[in-house]
Amino acid sequence: MLRHLFLSLSRQPHLRRFLESSPAARPLTTRFIAGRTLADGIAVSRQLAARGISTALDHLGENVTTEAAAIAARAEILAALDATGATATPAPSPSTVAIKLTQFGLDLGDDLCLRQVDPLFARARALGTRVEIDMESSAYTARTLAIVKQMHAAHGCVRAVLQAYLYRTENDVAELNRLGVPVRLCKGAYQEPPDVAFPRKADVNANFVKLMETLLGEGTDPAIASHDERILLRALAYARQRGLPPERYEFQMLYGIRRQWQQRLVDEGQRLRLYVPYGEAWYPYFMRRLAERPANVLFLATNLLRR
């Protein structure tokens, strides 16, 4: 119920405009969002690197409606890539950036989007890092994966994201494994109809475990993106049983979520990357985090009352 409510709210443009420009809303977002500027994202990235945690910097933004906004997003990400390249921190793996293709005009056409993202991959390759392409709603899955494959063939420094709630993902895992494309596996954060995604959480979890084991066994540098304790324990047990060294895979979590588990993984010598969002366009991302856990709403309400 609450999940549907917050996912519907995440697509409300009027509420989005109002809240993103409201100074009163800003302090409430700090649990999940590193700050408003690239400097804020880099500062968090440096702190995490000092604790042995890598990052994927995400300049918040999605579904832009003008070419100018897509071009501006490209400039932002080029600056983020240069900044991560210059961080020179002791993190176990280089910092990466995460992007959403609708941030680069996918709604305005594939060619326009490709013109914006191709230079990002060229820059990432020159810097010895990679670009992770987040997966958005199922309306974009096929087009996103087509661009992933194009960037993989042209530059090689891409990681795709696949969502365990989609029926199609088993085939996508097999294909990306065959092509040697690294995959970040997550459960999936959007509202999807029952003809494209498992409606029951138990089925999503079972599919996640199945796909995770395929990726760990056969994938290239897979990333397990979850805060679900049962899944984390299962991944650790699988890696132990198969004798997989931690360099063969990584865990990923979102900034601000399950901090004790983050520390535990690092203490156990596992590779961990945190997804660190920053920027002004925080509303859809923030609402998806509320949708994932109703207790977050309580946390928010308590903070509001304290003010």
Ligand SMILES: Cc1cc2nc3c(=O)[nH]c(=O)nc-3n(C[C@H](O)[C@H](O)[C@H](O)COP(=O)(O)OP(=O)(O)OC[C@H]3O[C@@H](n4cnc5c(N)ncnc54)[C@H](O)[C@@H]3O)c2cc1C
């Ligand atoms: C690094 C990373 C990248 C992601 N990229 C994408 C993407 O590109 N596309 C996409 O659709 N989705 C993405 N997601 C989101 C993902 O699909 C899930 O919606 C989200 O991770 C919640 O699923 P879970 O595996 O943590 O399990 P859940 O079963 O949802 O949660 C397990 C436990 O984790 C904790 N938890 C989970 N979420 C929250 C939260 N928001 N606040 C507080 N506690 C929480 C709770 O204790 C919960 O009981 C990403 C997630 C991660 C970690």
